[in-house]
Amino acid sequence: MKRNFQIRNHIVSIICCLYALLFAYAATSKVLDFENFQIQLGQSPLLSSFASLILFAVPAAEIIIAILLLIEKYRLIGLFSAYTLMVLFTAYIYILLHYSAFVPCSCGGIIQKLSWSQHIIFNICFIVMAGIAVVLLPGSITLHNPETSKSWH
Template sequence: MSKHKLLIVEIICCLLIVLFLYASFTKLLNPYALRHDMLNQPFPRWFSRQLIWAVPAVEIVLVILLVFEVTRKIALWGALVLLLLFTVYTALVLLHFFSYVPCGCGGVIRNLSWPQHLVFNLFFTGITAVAIVLRRKVQMH
């Protein structure tokens, strides 16, 4: 049974690696769109400027940490925190918390509606939590 759990954790880590690689490179390969999108967020301008490079940098660091078993625990927790932040942000947009609807994400994800984006984020948040739980169970045995 623990082999199956490990396989599930590996698959989830691979999915997260693909997600974060795609997300970070989509941002970095089009810096003008990234800057425009980040500066259009409903945050103070100084904070939005920090996000321009911080978000893709964190995504790349998470990819590197997810690759190695020795750093996978911290990577999964970091991914969970980042995905929770994205999910809360998306939920706030849907609840009309902000005075305007900011532009969405880049790449293929840009084509999702905000409700679809929330489901997408919830899916990845959920599987990340599953990976954390399964990994812990395997290590306890």
């Protein structure tokens, strides 16, 4: 039983570290290429009205979420936040691809090199990983937690 707990904890830790790396990398790329990020947001048919807010909010949110994921006490909040942000990013891409003639990419670094299909698959993989981590997270409310299971009866 203890071994199972350790394996689950390691999987959660790996997922949280991958997310933290992804968000730290994405935020750093946006900040280092700030002018390009600003231009691409301004060109977005959906976000141009909110570009000045998003310009600072997205990199800040990515950094905050990365930090939350690295602190065990705040991992659940970090995972839900990461999940939400990835769902929003994926929905944004989907909407632009299906309902817009122009699709600017305000991603940064290597991620910008992905095709749109690859980008959506990449995001979905991270969305699934966040879900897995929430289920496996020690102390989270799941049916696998014996104390929580008792309350379901």
